Amino acid sequence: MPPAVTPDLAPAGNPRSRTTLGHQPVTVAWLMLVPAIVLMVTFLIIPIILTFGLAFTNARLISPEPARFIGLDNFTRLFSSPTFWRSLQNTVVFALVIVPVQSAIALGLALLINAKVRGVNFFRTVYFLPVVTSMVVVSMLWMFMYQPNGLINVLLAKIGIDGPDWLGDPRTALFAIIVLSIWQAVGMHMVIWLSGLQTIPGELYEAAALDGAGPWRQFLHVTWPGLRQTATFILITITIAAFSLFTQVNIMTQGGPLDATSTVVFQAVRTGFQQQQTGYASAISLVFFAIVLVVSLIQRYFTRDKEARR
Amino acid sequence: MTTGIIRKVAAAGVVAALSVSLGACTKGGSSTTNQGTSANGTTELAMWTHNAGNEEELGAITAVVDDFNASQTKYKVNIQAFPQDSYNQSVVAAAASKKLPCILDTDGPNVPNWAWAGYLAPLEGLDETLGKFLPSTVGQYKDKNYSYGYYDVALAMFSRKSVLEKHDIRIPTVDQPWTQAEFDGALKKLKDSGEYAYPADLSTGFTGEWWPYAYSPMLQSFGGDLIDRTDFKSADGVLNGPEAVAWATWFRSLVANEWVAAKGGADSTKDFVNGKSAILYNGSWSAKDAREAFGDDLVVLPPPDLGHGPKIGGGSWQWAVSSSCSAPEGAMEYMKFAAQDKYVASVAEATRNIPATDAAADQVEAFKPGGENDIFRQFAKEFAVVRPETPGYPFIATEFTKTAQDIINGADPQQALDQAVLNIDANQQSNNYFE
Numbered sequence: 001m002p003p004a005v006t007p008d009l010a011p012a013g014n015p016r017s018r019t020t021l022g023h024q025p026v027t028v029a030w031l032m033l034v035p036a037i038v039l040m041v042t043f044l045i046i047p048i049i050l051t052f053g054l055a056f057t058n059a060r061l062i063s064p065e066p067a068r069f070i071g072l073d074n075f076t077r078l079f080s081s082p083t084f085w086r087s088l089q090n091t092v093v094f095a096l097v098i099v100p101v102q103s104a105i106a107l108g109l110a111l112l113i114n115a116k117v118r119g120v121n122f123f124r125t126v127y128f129l130p131v132v133t134s135m136v137v138v139s140m141l142w143m144f145m146y147q148p149n150g151l152i153n154v155l156l157a158k159i160g161i162d163g164p165d166w167l168g169d170p171r172t173a174l175f176a177i178i179v180l181s182i183w184q185a186v187g188m189h190m191v192i193w194l195s196g197l198q199t200i201p202g203e204l205y206e207a208a209a210l211d212g213a214g215p216w217r218q219f220l221h222v223t224w225p226g227l228r229q230t231a232t233f234i235l236i237t238i239t240i241a242a243f244s245l246f247t248q249v250n251i252m253t254q255g256g257p258l259d260a261t262s263t264v265v266f267q268a269v270r271t272g273f274q275q276q277q278t279g280y281a282s283a284i285s286l287v288f289f290a291i292v293l294v295v296s297l298i299q300r301y302f303t304r305d306k307e308a309r310r
Numbered sequence: 311m312t313t314g315i316i317r318k319v320a321a322a323g324v325v326a327a328l329s330v331s332l333g334a335c336t337k338g339g340s341s342t343t344n345q346g347t348s349a350n351g352t353t354e355l356a357m358w359t360h361n362a363g364n365e366e367e368l369g370a371i372t373a374v375v376d377d378f379n380a381s382q383t384k385y386k387v388n389i390q391a392f393p394q395d396s397y398n399q400s401v402v403a404a405a406a407s408k409k410l411p412c413i414l415d416t417d418g419p420n421v422p423n424w425a426w427a428g429y430l431a432p433l434e435g436l437d438e439t440l441g442k443f444l445p446s447t448v449g450q451y452k453d454k455n456y457s458y459g460y461y462d463v464a465l466a467m468f469s470r471k472s473v474l475e476k477h478d479i480r481i482p483t484v485d486q487p488w489t490q491a492e493f494d495g496a497l498k499k500l501k502d503s504g505e506y507a508y509p510a511d512l513s514t515g516f517t518g519e520w521w522p523y524a525y526s527p528m529l530q531s532f533g534g535d536l537i538d539r540t541d542f543k544s545a546d547g548v549l550n551g552p553e554a555v556a557w558a559t560w561f562r563s564l565v566a567n568e569w570v571a572a573k574g575g576a577d578s579t580k581d582f583v584n585g586k587s588a589i590l591y592n593g594s595w596s597a598k599d600a601r602e603a604f605g606d607d608l609v610v611l612p613p614p615d616l617g618h619g620p621k622i623g624g625g626s627w628q629w630a631v632s633s634s635c636s637a638p639e640g641a642m643e644y645m646k647f648a649a650q651d652k653y654v655a656s657v658a659e660a661t662r663n664i665p666a667t668d669a670a671a672d673q674v675e676a677f678k679p680g681g682e683n684d685i686f687r688q689f690a691k692e693f694a695v696v697r698p699e700t701p702g703y704p705f706i707a708t709e710f711t712k713t714a715q716d717i718i719n720g721a722d723p724q725q726a727l728d729q730a731v732l733n734i735d736a737n738q739q740s741n742n743y744f745e
Binding site: 058060061062063064065077082165167168170254255256257258259270274275276277 | 402405423424426427428517572573704705708709712715716719720721729736737740741742
């Protein structure tokens with residue numbers, strides 16, 4: 001391997017790796033990268049490139065005819081489809097609710113279980129349990145709970161409320177899915193917040209307490225600034241997860257009633273597999289890719305801005 | 311230089327990945343297809359079925375294959391069973407990699423799609439035999455037979471004599487089914503009695519293919535259809551004409567009047583057996599549980615005549631020969647052998663479904679004329695309508711399912727049906743009408 005490569009991978013500020021081990025770290029680094037690269041290329045890069053190509057053809061899952069190039073037809077059809085706009089709207093609403101609510105609840109839980117009281121490990125486990133349960137199982141369970149005569153409506157009836165048919169009513173279906181999604185995923189983000197909380201040194205709190213800061217001002221001036229990196233990470237991961245909403249919808253409502261819970265990913269899967277329109281489904285995926293890319297770039301811009309300001 | 315290395319690594323990665331996947335394919339192919347000629351001159355034929363996990367049916371099919379293998383020495387059929395949920399994907403994947411078995415079973419409505427795609431070969435020299443089969447058990451595309459099934463299932467209404475008599479509701483017969491007014495009147499009476507939250511359970515809790523199978527016959531009874539069957543080019547006028555709108559309005563009214571739940575329970579037969587509903591609309595497979603629960607009190611009723619006579623869906627699992635079979639004459643020989651009445655009888659008996667031929671029905675106690683399940687056979691003969699025989703059917707099915715679900719939840723009938731027609735027509739047209 002040419003020596004000129006070395007500075008790129010082994011920073012010049014670390015003389016030990018150059019003098020004692022020579023070029024070996026570079027080779028080792030590449031070797032360690034290979035499995036990840038192979039998997040990424042096979043299951044991520046190649047499919048993305050294929051999607052870009054297929055989106056402009058009439059390719060089908062089952063067909064004796066070869067795919068034909070049909071230009072922007074798929075996109076014209078997509079943008080004139082009411083189901084697509086409804087799916088996009090549902091996806092955006094879902095993300096707009098999930099991102100702030102789920103991260104806030106997760107932070108609240110993290111603060112609670114960060115307290116040094118007896119039995120805190122028990123609560124950590126309990127809050128984390130839904131995360132290790134498969135989303136399919138969670139969806140099935142909540143489906144039973146959401147039934148018109150299910151657990152939730154029975155409990156509501158005890159306090160005199162006549163509960164709706166949660167998943168069968170277009171007005172409540174998306175809300176019902178939002179609640180279950182938060183319940184399932186909140187434990188994961190709680191743990192991430194918790195790890196952030198535990199990196200904040202205790203001396204800072206002591207100092208703040210000596211200066212006469214109460215719990216609220218301690219949170220505002222010590223905890224929150226200390227969590228900025230964690231917040232960025234959580235913001236981005238929740239957003240991406242929210243945009244790719246699929247499993248719950250597929251199992252609980254199949255996009256219904258009246259498209260009230262249809263999402264972009266659900267529409268893509270339904271079109272591509274049940275309706276066998278590979279080309280059209282690729283066009284949906286391409287639009288979805290563009291949306292997620294734009295949203296991520298915007299978030300990146302804002303978070304970078306904050307880092308520069310500090 | 312770094313980019314050069316990255317490029318090299320990426321290229322190596324692609325090569326590695328490709329060789330891994332190719333290796334997997336070759337290996338999978340040779341271990342699953344099991345076809346070829348062995349040393350003693352016997353040609354081996356692979357056969358795929360969706361029956362893994364369904365012991366009765368798999369057992370009956372295995373018996374047919376064993377008889378065939380014992381009857382001659384030229385060919386040997388090897389069965390491979392798949393779970394039903396992943397069966398269709400397996401076939402599509404195998405077709406894409408040219409690894410289809412010689413003989414395979416298919417769900418009736420998929421036959422035109424697979425025939426058009428070139429997966430299936432037409433059945434030669436069986437026309438006379440298949441003329442004796444119930445029409446709904448023979449898969450046709452472009453006037454050729456591609457598949458036959460041993461049995462069909464029938465849709466029916468189930469109720470209890472005691473319940474109907476108590477509420478002074480006439481018990482309908484094959485010759486005199488309920489009219490729409492009678493059916494609506496019966497539901498109203500049952501609802502007004504206050505005994506049932508939803509008097510009829512149309513199994514609206516089921517998903518997928520159930521919707522076109524169960525509810526498009528009601529549309530057809532109104533005089534509409536899924537697509538214009540003269541040339542299979544457009545759904546315009548049949549799926550959004552006045553008859554279809556009348557069907558949609560009526561279908562919605564069942565839910566709006568709270569006679570039927572928009573989304574029923576997951577197991578409608580169980581709800582019926584437990585007395586939660588007075589009338590159940592389901593397949594003939596419900597008969598066993600319902601009869602065990604109610605005995606002679608159970609009555610099996612034809613679906614109501616909504617204007618153009620009662621209709622039920624037709625077509626269940628059927629057997630076909632793949633076009634890529636290396637020994638087609640062997641596969642055809644098996645198909646002829648297996649079409650004997652005694653096998654129709656044994657498979658239908660094992661699955662408790664309707665035997666496809668008259669001669670076979672005579673051999674199965676429950677389906678003999680006057681037998682307890684004979685009525686289902688009458689329904690299948692009198693009322694069955696197969697789903698449209700166009701390769702566009704899988705698409706039509708998903709569109710109909712979504713549209714019917716939207717309508718039952720209160721979508722505007724005309725608007726919802728117009729959108730479905732628009733989508734179906736666009737799909738037929740974008741495939742050049744499957745010509």
